[in-house]
Amino acid sequence: MDVDLPANVECVAELQGHDDRAWHTAWNPTKPILASCSADKTVRLYHYGRNDDEPDPGSISFKHVNTIQTGHTKTVRAIAWSPSGRTLATASFDANIGIWEREGAEEEEDEDGNPSHTVHSGEWECMSLLEGHETECKSVAYSSSGNLLASCSRDKTVWVWEVHPDSDFECMGVMMEHSQDVKQVAWHPTEEILASASYDDTIKLYIDDPSEDWFCFATLTGHASTVWSLAFSPNGRYLASCSDDLTIRIWERVEQYKWECVEVIEGVHERSIYSIAWGTGEGRKGEDSLGWLASTGGDGKINVFEFHAPPTTSETSGTRPPPSHHLLARVTSAHGVHDVNSVSWCPRQGLRNILSTAGDDGIVKVWKITPPKES
């Protein structure tokens, strides 16, 4: 850990249990549950809570509560929670997407209190299997409303499904825009704009034409190699992307349907950057804060940047400067000698300085970023 960085990073949990490479983690948006998935074809669920007792008040502890034997015949590559927190989607190399819900989930609606007894019971059931991709499914994501689900695959396609009651799904679009493997899909935080990152070095953005079909309205070029991951800023104005070209790019929405690259961050990773996540952060935040961006990759590093909106300039001056950023914290060898495959921020109130990572060592780690108290 670099001592001269403003924030302190602390590993608050090291969750073992996967028998093979851990690929991805996802925080339940409404319940204190963290899920992880792995090449071992399982999803592991952890319940967490604050310890208010001794010896370490305020610390967070994690407890493994469930392992879903998904029935996927190959690696579970990615997972996503629906905004309601009730449904979990799994994307597998077996080309299918699984939709999971817990038996009798309606009964318990204990939001934040003491949910230990609500999480432990009930088996997770596969409610639906979305078939259609020809080859490995790489990513899955729910739109902010929870009405749409997107997926992508090595078959070069991006699919949009409409979520119907009773775990029914209708295919709303199949976009064959990329010329290669599609690595990740991500939804805009408030609007129904979908972004996809590809092995063809581009990012594509899609919207729905209600009278017709989903279509690609923009292709963002600039990366010199595979784009591995995407993250919209919490305010939806920016999109961050990371790549095998060892850069992170920041794209700004300059018009309704126009996004431009406004920043290239280089020299912060030595090997492929596999994952980025953009959260609001926690604690000291000015009006101009755009949140915290975390990145990780094959070099085992975790970088956390803080972003600030550019100073407002008069509209007549034309070009707006890019948002400013500085490195808030860094972890080297986060998973020992192993690659780190993904990073995600906890979205829950009061815990937005917590992030999780999944590594080739099969371990899921949870980190807490503590910015300095003053200044």
Next chain:
Amino acid sequence: MEAYNPNPTVYKSAKTIRKSGAKEGSLWLVEDEENIEDSDEVEPLDQDEIFDLIRSITDPEHKHMTLEDLMVVSAPQIRVGSNLVDVEFTPTVPHCGMSTLIGLSIRVRLLRSLPQRFKVDIHVKPGSHQSEHAINKQLNDKERVAAALENPALLSAVEDCLASAGLRGERLE
């Protein structure tokens, strides 16, 4: 359909350079790994040792020949850093459709043999293949490689190539 290169040039195999570390024929160099992992002052790996690991991989198209026989791999084409191994290989013909499979076999062999701290980069010799960039990109995409190894038909093709890898320069019978 025919082979990409039905009659490749065959080169005389160099004498076995050395026999270090692992047991003859072992795919898993457990001893090596422990030695290196446990000690801070490990004897660093050199290119000959890496070469020794991959020289006897069978060419997927020519089942009686090894990558060394065909000069697909050679010791000077290997670079070793403290935690990094870089392997360059030379396809026999510039349109060789087996190049990704050869590269994948090399990767799997090193994945199984080297201590985990090593990151491995694999690429074809510059100018040696018409799809050089595509092959290099695919071979170094960990997700593509991981998925490939979950494909039973492909894995079995890789295992066929690796069956002879443990010979480490000894001749095939």
Next chain:
Amino acid sequence: MAFSGALTLTDLNDYITPSQACIKPVEQLNPVKEAETEPGAASTAIRIDSGGAYYEVSTEDTSRFSAKKLEPAQISLNDCLACSGCITSAESVLITLQSHTEVLNFLAANPPPSDPAHKVPVLSVSPQSLASLAASLASSSSSPRPIPLPQILARIRKFAREVLGFEHVWDTTFARHLALLEHVREFRERKAHSSSAGSGSGRDDVGRLPMLASACPGWICYAEKTHAEMLPFIARTKSPQQVMGALVKYWLAPKWGKRPDGVYHVALMPCYDKKLEASRSDFYNEQYHTRDVDCVITTGEFERLLREKGCDLSVPVPDSEEEEGIPDLLEHRGTSSGSYLQSIIDALSSSPSHPQDGLTLSTSTLRADHTTYTLSARASGSSQPVFKGATCYGFRNLQNVVRRVGREGGAYDYVEVMACPGGCVNGGGQLKPPPALDGEGKAWTRRVEEAYWSPSSEAASPQEKRARADRLAARVLAEMCRPDGEYFRTSYRAVESEVVGLAVKW
């Protein structure tokens, strides 16, 4: 190894496209004897000449230089049908068996009619191809009105006969008329069977409900390769192209004193996958070594052929007399993809058990290319649905058909399924939009649709024409009566993927 010049993927985002590059390498297991030779004593090498051909040359003794040319690999459309590497799409393979040059080569090599080896060349033109040509001509001329399809057909007829040397040119609408009759018959069989046997026990030799249209070869290929569970639902009735094939080879040929292999039958189609369909073994006659349709060319390939031959379709010709044998351009109301659903609705509406005034049809368009049709009977004051059908076009809607049929089955009685968004007027083999409409694929499809339905100024009334067609159809059905009755039916089978480790694309 060049693709047909007309071949380009369009900008539409909804096609079923090839997923994997096509490679079928073969392991070379060298003989043991060779393996014993000392390594390093390689005897041959491969050289490539300036033309890209491969030669095997001896390096053992350079004074005795010898070189043997190596044959390039061949992939036939049959290989494609047997391989699940690509989902469908003749677009991804080397279409040498079925190209417009193949047609020209045949015509050039065809002996004169006096020769017993002479084959009668026949051209069958799909109405969607006519519409594409009509729309294209309209877009390049100052006249705002599209040229009526009979006039386009007359021009093609003149060109095909006088320039190319075809002896007969028909459109495929009479074949479609037969296909629709057979389609309705098949639907009734399935309906009767499902109501007598009770649901769930549908015997697969009769086929199940909902019945799914069978005219789209892209859909058939997709189902055979990835959704075998759909096959019992797909109608067994042949597509108009293949009905035309049967008509030409087994009804017309004998009238000309020819055996099936004494006729060379070319179909002009809006779709590349029609080539795959024509190549199916089901449509190959082992006895005479001949296909029902010998060669399929797309509208785009035909246009290129016109250009190569210096022919201008914008020049009017006198409206030709109908060719003897088969009536021209029968109109079937419904959709520009063959009106399969409408023909069933019409048949049900006019059946004696449902007097026409007792049935009402309601339609609802759920989204682009997905419309439902419900026939309801008024019984004791309330309205009771007696038939539910839908048109579902495009890959996206096709996914939902597969999901729905696989899950609940009973929601529909019939679905008109087509793989292309917009249906067959927007087939992959159709002419590309003119420069002015570049990127406006959907607007262009609407133009072709308009041209398809543009009224013809014919003397004969549609009713009269239709009655004539019905009489002829009855005659054809009687004359082609075969013990197994299978001239107009076909079958499907799941394509098992045969994975060769060396060929796996990853």
